[in-house]
Amino acid sequence: MQKAGGQLVMLVAINGLLLVLGAAISGGSFLSLFNLQSMASQLPEIGLLAIGVMLAMCAGNGGIDLSGIALANLSGVLSAVIVSAFISSGESETAFSLAFIFGALAIGFLGGVINGLLISKLNITPILCTLGTQMAFMGLAIVVSGGKAVMVGSPALLSSIGNDMFLAVPISFLLFVIVAGLIAAVLKFTPYGLWLMLMGTNPKAAVYAGFPKTGVLVATYAISGLLSGLAGIIIAARNVNVKFDYGSSYLLIAILIAVMAGVKPEGGYGRVVCVVLSAVALQLMSSLLNFGGLSNFVRDFAWGLLLLTFLAVGRYDLTGFLFPGIRQTVSSVPVPHAPKQDN
């Protein structure tokens, strides 16, 4: 609880600091509407994948989803190939867009279910299972696309997901926020959320308590897959083309975001709002460095520094030191307490 609140405060503080820093060094242009929109539209792809990783981690027992970006690419590629065989994107724009979106989500969902079944039914360690499916998904995407980029084009509906604004907010970002909110609500208010966190805390106890273990695991990876499918749609909408090897660096960045958000790698704890803020922090920092024209190797260094900072926050009571007020309110909470679904 104490750690949890601290992480959120720290993330908010870091985001604020980065915005101020950006404004200071760019003479305000970092905070221009256009740049804020540009950063917001870059965020959803990786943010969705990070939420998927968070869910898998929360499931405990070494849960992780390495297949996220591969599945996102597969969703985009396969859906584009199948749908363009029947509908031309130039002629019936809405039909194409809807079919593409539905296809990508279905493929993402299916891929996630496969992950979940392999892990829950065959008891394969998640890291090995998703490593395997990652390669399988990528391989399949190469086969169906022949290793080339597949053209999706910019039919009206897709193009507006990728490029248009609603009340000056990019639609892709709105989608991301809505989905994140939805998942946060599911974790907080449904039995599934409670099961997931408790199972992550103590898998053995969960089995003896009669939790539907298989169901929870399959649902978790299916949601993660669905998020990948959505990421695939956003990638296609923004880039016009989809390719099997897009975003190969996202794999580790998604995990970095989840860990920075205080998601426990051993399971049982994770907050969606922290993952979103952590993704925002990484985006701000990376854009800041690009604004400054610094080498991208500096960015890797800065990300590493940020991660270590957050690990330190978790380990030492840094927030209590920084914000004494919070420590007092937190320390008035009686300890020990049962693990709660904290979302």
Place this chain on the structure above:
Amino acid sequence: MKTLSKKFLAGTAVAAAMLTGSIGTLLAQDKPVIATVVKISGIPWFDRMSTGVQAFAEANPDVVASQSGPATADSAQQLQIIQDLVAKGVSALAVVPMDPAVLEGTLKRAMERGIVVVTHEADNQINTQADVEAFDNADYGAALNERLAKCMNNEGKWTTFVGSLGSRTHMQWVGAGEENAKKYSGMQLVDPNNESFDDANGTYEKAKEILRKHPDIKGFQTSAGNDVLGVGRAIDEAGLSGKICLVGTGLPNPSADLLETGAITAIGFWDPQKAGMAMNAVAKLLIEKKELTDGMDLGVEGYNKVAVKKGAGEGLLIIGNGMVLADKATYKDYLF
């Protein structure tokens, strides 16, 4: 605990301050900014290109030119850099796309905001104002073959290597080579278009097979960057250095040893330094709203009389004559 956090905080603060300082100096200028974005930073090819960008910046004090690129070879990372540069509001982008298809959407948005877009190594890029290519592929293939023919005294058996049969440029190069060899009746092409997959070891095995099958072979023309190394090693180990001719695409530094022993006759390439300068020169012309005309001089060696054609999209395709053929005597001028 408290002292630890204090130390930690102090450390972070110092790091942040240093970072801010270094960024601050790089910002704030009113001159037009040309941002070169390469496929990946920190590899010899693009380090060499950055020397060209620097040279261009020094020669043109009225613009700011700089180069950046992702730390990992991922088109998504390159895309983000370009998006941030667009948001920052640079005047021109000079991009060497990791994957032209992935960048189409972003480059289109950049052009809609009035940013000049120039590309390199992407003659199929639709959303660009000008794509700069170092040379015409047919001319390059013919030039490699001409050098090979000269070494072979215009006669004997020869063969060709390509990266893969699907590699469009490689097939164009060897195709032009075959065309050129028809001029010499003594030259006999055997087992053409061996696939190397740009793997020096695989090429080495393949070249040994060919040497066994055709003991009287006189020449090799190769295409992918590592082919000269594989074939060169096979020739060297067979003790045939200097007796068999080998001409192909390669880079000076890795090929240096084999050039010295004579296993490689000559390597062909284009100089990324000059390509970087040419891209920036084109970007500057476009910023100044000057016209690009056929046969014009970009003021860069190898790009003194460029051919200007219609490109894949609305933009232009600019082809220089920037090929370099280097042998034992001249490779030291291009160490990268």
